[in-house]
Amino acid sequence: MKITRNTVAKTAVLEIFGNSTTALSHTEIQKQLNEVCDRVTTYRILDRLIQDDIIHKIVDLDGTVKYAKCRHEHRVHIHNHAHFSCENCHEITCLENVKPSYLIPHSYKVKDINFTLSGLCPKCSS
Amino acid sequence: MKITRNTVAKTAVLEIFGNSTTALSHTEIQKQLNEVCDRVTTYRILDRLIQDDIIHKIVDLDGTVKYAKCRHEHRVHIHNHAHFSCENCHEITCLENVKPSYLIPHSYKVKDINFTLSGLCPKCSS
């Protein structure tokens, strides 16, 4: 596997994620980067961060693609946590502790689950 | 609300859905339509069918948008059923009977849930 280098742009992207509690879209990141690097470079940085398991990709119910930091508190990193998508402020937050239980026919070999809840987040419902 | 008319193109789209057990993308539908109508018209037909609650829109884990027939067996139509996305053949099927149970803090007002399982479908796992 290729070695990934630390560059100015990558550091800037990581800082943006460090300052955010919610998932961010490429466009939002690009705006915050404020000319630090090209649009294409940001896409490539995001790809690398995903490969390195530093962030993960989330597709919102409306198809919007966002990225969020991975939390590695537990030894094994679980990507299968739930996400909450606020229909008012459109913020996506990871619900690390919400895990659904379900029943499905044995003929389906389930490898991954994606569980996204939508409605109003704590901020928007009060 | 506007009255929707039955047109040649709409009928053709409905027939395509009738012949399919899985969800279809705009591109797949367009190919099957075989010059029956313009790309834009297909988008508009799909919009109308969604409004009329005849089909529903599904966003796959990778962001691919697909459409599937709504089943109205039960009096009340439930959009919140689970979907299965096969990582091999990329088909999406509705799992009408799979319903997850979960626990989430009261501060979140949940209105809708999206539950997508991925892995191998019965066809691809045998």
Added chain:
DNA sequence: TATTAATTGCAACTTTGTTGCGTTATATAA
């Protein structure tokens, strides 16, 4: 400090979806 390969910017392109507008066709009433 020199070297190697990862990273970048830029231009060009693709895919997916949307909008405006003049024309066509459907449903309904005469």
Added chain:
DNA sequence: TTATATAACGCAACAAAGTTGCAATTAATA
């Protein structure tokens, strides 16, 4: 059956999101 109002259509143009190739730059390490 024919007239008519308007839903639906095709086409052109546009926009957003993402990808690719390539030459130039820069980070890691020898």
